[in-house]
Amino acid sequence: MTDSAQERLPATVLVVDDNETNRYVLTSWLQRAGHSVISASTGEQGLDRLHGGPGTLPDIAIIDVRLPDMSGFEVSERVKNSPRTAHLPIIQISAAAITPDDHAEGLRRGADAYLDQPIDPGELLATVSATLRYARARQRAEKLAHRLIALNQATLDVYSAVGFHSFASAATGGAAAVLDSPASAVFLSPQTQAVHSMTDDAQATVRIHPAHPGLLKQLAAHSLSQDTGVAIVRVPHGQWQAMLPGDHLAGDVALAVARTKRGRPPVCLAVPVTALRSADDEQLLQQLANAGALALEALRTYNEEHALGLALQRSFLPKELPTVPGVQLAFRYLPASEHAEIGGDFYEAVRTVGGLLLAIGDVVGHSVTAATVMGEVRHALRAYAVEGHPPHHILDRLETLLGQSQPGITVTLCLVLVEPDERRLHIANAGHLPPLVIDPEKGPRFHEPHGPLIGLGLPHPPPTVVEAPPGTRLLMVTDGLVEVRTAHLDATLAEFREAVADGPTDLEEMCDLLLARFGQNKDDDIALITALFT
Numbered sequence: 001m002t003d004s005a006q007e008r009l010p011a012t013v014l015v016v017d018d019n020e021t022n023r024y025v026l027t028s029w030l031q032r033a034g035h036s037v038i039s040a041s042t043g044e045q046g047l048d049r050l051h052g053g054p055g056t057l058p059d060i061a062i063i064d065v066r067l068p069d070m071s072g073f074e075v076s077e078r079v080k081n082s083p084r085t086a087h088l089p090i091i092q093i094s095a096a097a098i099t100p101d102d103h104a105e106g107l108r109r110g111a112d113a114y115l116d117q118p119i120d121p122g123e124l125l126a127t128v129s130a131t132l133r134y135a136r137a138r139q140r141a142e143k144l145a146h147r148l149i150a151l152n153q154a155t156l157d158v159y160s161a162v163g164f165h166s167f168a169s170a171a172t173g174g175a176a177a178v179l180d181s182p183a184s185a186v187f188l189s190p191q192t193q194a195v196h197s198m199t200d201d202a203q204a205t206v207r208i209h210p211a212h213p214g215l216l217k218q219l220a221a222h223s224l225s226q227d228t229g230v231a232i233v234r235v236p237h238g239q240w241q242a243m244l245p246g247d248h249l250a251g252d253v254a255l256a257v258a259r260t261k262r263g264r265p266p267v268c269l270a271v272p273v274t275a276l277r278s279a280d281d282e283q284l285l286q287q288l289a290n291a292g293a294l295a296l297e298a299l300r301t302y303n304e305e306h307a308l309g310l311a312l313q314r315s316f317l318p319k320e321l322p323t324v325p326g327v328q329l330a331f332r333y334l335p336a337s338e339h340a341e342i343g344g345d346f347y348e349a350v351r352t353v354g355g356l357l358l359a360i361g362d363v364v365g366h367s368v369t370a371a372t373v374m375g376e377v378r379h380a381l382r383a384y385a386v387e388g389h390p391p392h393h394i395l396d397r398l399e400t401l402l403g404q405s406q407p408g409i410t411v412t413l414c415l416v417l418v419e420p421d422e423r424r425l426h427i428a429n430a431g432h433l434p435p436l437v438i439d440p441e442k443g444p445r446f447h448e449p450h451g452p453l454i455g456l457g458l459p460h461p462p463p464t465v466v467e468a469p470p471g472t473r474l475l476m477v478t479d480g481l482v483e484v485r486t487a488h489l490d491a492t493l494a495e496f497r498e499a500v501a502d503g504p505t506d507l508e509e510m511c512d513l514l515l516a517r518f519g520q521n522k523d524d525d526i527a528l529i530t531a532l533f534t
Helices: 003-007 018-034 043-051 072-081 098-108 120-159 163-180 216-219 237-243 279-316 368-386 391-405 490-501 507-518
Strands: 012-016 036-040 060-065 090-095 113-116 184-190 193-199 207-210 229-235 253-259 269-274 327-334 344-353 353-365 409-420 424-430 436-440 443-446 464-467 473-477 525-531
Touching: 003 072, 003 229, 003 490, 012 018, 012 043, 018 036, 018 120, 036 043, 043 060, 043 327, 060 072, 060 120, 072 090, 072 098, 090 098, 090 120, 090 253, 090 424, 098 113, 113 120, 113 237, 113 391, 120 163, 163 207, 163 216, 163 279, 184 216, 184 279, 193 216, 216 237, 216 253, 216 269, 229 237, 229 279, 237 253, 253 279, 253 391, 279 353, 327 344, 327 490, 344 368, 353 368, 353 473, 353 525, 368 391, 391 409, 409 473, 443 490, 490 507, 507 525
Parallel strands: 012 036, 012 060, 060 090, 090 113
Antiparallel strands: 184 193, 184 269, 193 207, 229 253, 253 269, 327 525, 344 353, 353 409, 409 424, 424 464, 436 443, 436 473, 473 525
């Protein structure tokens, strides 16, 4: 129904007049014009008609100024001061209060129009129509404003979704909130599972079910076919139920189908046809469907890039650690949560002519680029180590490499060259978390000396030599294990040192303990490598 057609709809009119003849005449004129009439003879009766129950309110009120129990001015004032009836348009009539001052007071105290008696029937009906037209236009504008606010919130929600469950709730619940009706959605999740979701209203729980793979093609065939854009079509109830058995939408269905890229599956939103009462409502549904398609495409692209980044990250990490006499090794690598960004954490262990080189590092930043740089740094590190360069020379060569191939990127890296025969550790730390050396007699202590990050173009100092008698353990980690946003790093490092001091000596058990205690619910990758010198 168009807006102009809605403006011409008959109204329910409340007539408040203590004169029975006047009530009869007014009622007759209004009814002949197609309106319904509710009448009252006093101000209190008129207010009771408005506040007496949860029923539908009249569309307009005609109130006589002179009533036996209170003035029409007071009735109008009380109507306008109530949140339930403040929107109700009022026409005041009077045979006695007809001066300009009376008109001014009536309009000031709540009237939208003021007529003097005797009233011409044509003037009355024209005033009723004009007042209704203005009131309905205002109500429509207010309703549209509320729905635009709901659309804005729904759009934010679909763009904030981090998985298909949250997307389904945002899209389906958003359609229900915007159009104040039941709603359904059908789309292909980023994991390529066809999904059907539905809700009874904006406050109800969204129910999500798998759908048969061909459903989206069936729905798209009704409107877009293989094209891009947004289209709304009407689907008969029987046909809708045949495609989606058990869907809760009653009657014929308004289906909005949106696709942003050719060849991609569409996003479909559906509401009862009766929920679309104007062209504005259709545009709101189209906007939400289009926002949903864009958001899901972004989510799908993110998932594809995330999977690629994870695959790259896994391919760059060592499959196993070398076996070296006199040294036991254990390691752990725990990727961040499914929806966190790709990190650049890495670890390495390489047999060299000078001993066993242990390395742990982190490319600053989170992206596929960070994972790629991590692979480049790790492979170069292995090559320089196999050539026999000492730790600080490896750092210098990595500095040169990074400055030429990845300017602006920085990397933290800790290198420890283990000489099992000499029982010494050569530690060169380029801005990374300090390694924890656990002396069998003195207990754990962090090795604090370090040089600058790689990527700043600064020279790196020679390594520090630390004695490693039998029973010495070494623990090297990335910040994903010990960093907590709400706590100072020194405090968490102290807690970490105490956990190691009180923990088991077995390397595998120690790794499991540290991950269980410090590695839960982290949004960054975790790398950990530990060694025991026998």
